[in-house]
Amino acid sequence: MSSELLVIGGGLAGCEAALAAARSGVAVRLVDMKPEQFSPAHHSPHLGELVCSNSLRSDVLTSAVGLLKAEMSLLDSAVMRAARATAVGAGKALAVDREAFAGHLEGQIAAQPLISRETALVDTLPDEVAVLATGPLTAGALADQLAKLTGSNHLHFYDAIAPIVSLESVDMDHAYWGDRYGEPGQGDYLNCPLSREEWAEFYAALTTAEQVPLKDFESPQFFEGCLPIEVMAARGEKTLLFGPMKPVGLEDPATGKRPHAVVQLRKENAAGSVLNLVGFQTKLTYPAQDAVFRKIPALAGAEFVRWGSIHRNTFLDAPRVLDPHQRLIAAPHLFVAGQLSGVEGYVESAAMGILCGINAANLLHDRPLLSPPPTCALGGLVRHLRDTTSKSFQPSNVNFGLLPPLEGKVFKRQRGAAQARRALTDFLAWMAEAGLEPAGPLPEVPEEARA
Ligand SMILES: Cc1cc2nc3c(=O)[nH]c(=O)nc-3n(C[C@H](O)[C@H](O)[C@H](O)COP(=O)(O)OP(=O)(O)OC[C@H]3O[C@@H](n4cnc5c(N)ncnc54)[C@H](O)[C@@H]3O)c2cc1C
Structure with missing residues (x-):
């Protein structure tokens, strides 16, 4: 050698x-x-x-x-x-x-x-x-x-990265565990519901937020299965409500009712101490993410340990x-x-x-x-x-x-x-x-x- x-x-x-x-x-x-x-x-x-x-x-x-x-x-x-x-x-x-x-x-x-x-x-x-x-x-x-x-x-x-938050910083008064169509209150996903009014505010902020301009060596073509959340939102309100923010099968165990929209958080590490926002890969600027994603009530005061990005x-x-x-x-x-x-x-x-x-x-x-x-x-x-x-x-x-x-x-x-x-x-x-x-x-x- x-x-x-x-x-x-x-x-x-x-x-x-x-x-x-x-x-x-x-x-x-x-x-x-x-x-x-x-x-x-x-x-x-x-x-x-x-x-x-x-x-x-x-x-x-x-x-x-x-x-x-x-x-x-x-x-x-x-x-x-x-x-x-x-x-x-x-x-x-x-x-x-x-x-x-x-x-x-x-x-x-x-x-x-x-x-x-x-x-x-x-x-x-x-x-x-x-x-x-x-x-x-x-x-x-x-x-x-x-x-x-x-x-x-x-x-x-x-890299198509969704933002990541620490579990301990999520406001559990506005979140609940549960898999889609699973046992209410149990499961691997932490669900962050939005009412109709909260959704309207979130959607308006998301579709007008500032995006990071693409560098000349970055292709503007995104994989269809991995579209930035704001690109999906720009296709129309229903795209998110039938996509990553679909509330069906995610009834809130506290009320038994289905929220208007749901953001699902999934474990990012084995300990489950940090969670990613499922489907929220994004090209929004960091300050824009800070403003828009805090409109999700459970994440208003969350610690974002990493912002989303695509590069x-x-x-x-x-x-x-x-x-x-x-x-x-x-x-x-x-x-x-x-x-x-x-x-x-x-x-x-x-x-x-x-x-x-x-x-x-x-x-x-x-x-x-x-x-x-x-x-x-x-x-x-x-x-x-x-x-x-x-x-x-x-x-x-x-x-x-x-x-x-x-x-x-x-x-x-x-x-x-x-x-x-x-x-x-x-x-x-x-x-x-x-x-x-x-x-x-x-x-x-x-x-x-x-x-
Ligand atoms: C556009 C961009 C912006 C970034 N901005 C930040 C930031 O602001 N803050 C931050 O913390 N991280 C940032 N990163 C992430 C990352 O931390 C940095 O890229 C960091 O420099 C990575 O260190 P590295 O030593 O692994 O690679 P690099 O620092 O990229 O070093 C790799 C070296 O390998 C050489 N090289 C590559 N291929 C070959 C080859 N085939 N043969 C010989 N030499 C080769 C290159 O010339 C280069 O000198 C950014 C990444 C990118 C792509």
């Missing part, structure tokens, strides 16, 4: 993977097609490009993404190092000067003598140990090869094609990191890059591969990639719903702190057991805080 690691893709995940492996003493060949060729969303010649927003989201330790940042820093994350060095004021979020950020990250790569860089478009799956980190816009033939290896139904090119995104059906260490089951010498593996977001992609870099180095050194504890944010992401609950796997941002529930009763406003405390304790214990030295001091978790 060659002792060199090939990393394909020098985005956030690829840079992290290369640097993590190099820190473990492995020589790395990092290959990216830039600046010779660019994906439709990449424009900078630098590695580690932030393709859209310059924000890495919340920097509050009691939020899931803030916790993930803390865990990454303990693992000596290059992305976190670059972000801290190039941060711009953004309140409780961590936002960066994108040019300086990419420059810093590239500087870390250049300063690492074990990493050599190459510019090339890779169009075949390698035979050697490699990390595939080619991202949501993986170029050409490499994506085709992945589809061939995994089966074309296991590589997706579009170009190449990702694997992780639970069915990756092993517990993010290697392709059909080619276990190939690790998959970043957005391609089925996580969503800059921070999440980078985090999975670190883990794959460490494990690829371990594989080359004949050492055991590592799995972070499920109670930490990084472990929560791994858990998501292993979750076979849903037949149609969707990428996810990190959120506390991916972690096992806390034990005992914890007041809502103390849950973030309790999650962070449990996560960091377990994370440090895991690092110690794995022989990984924390790269910095343990951050202090505030006693009581809200994300």
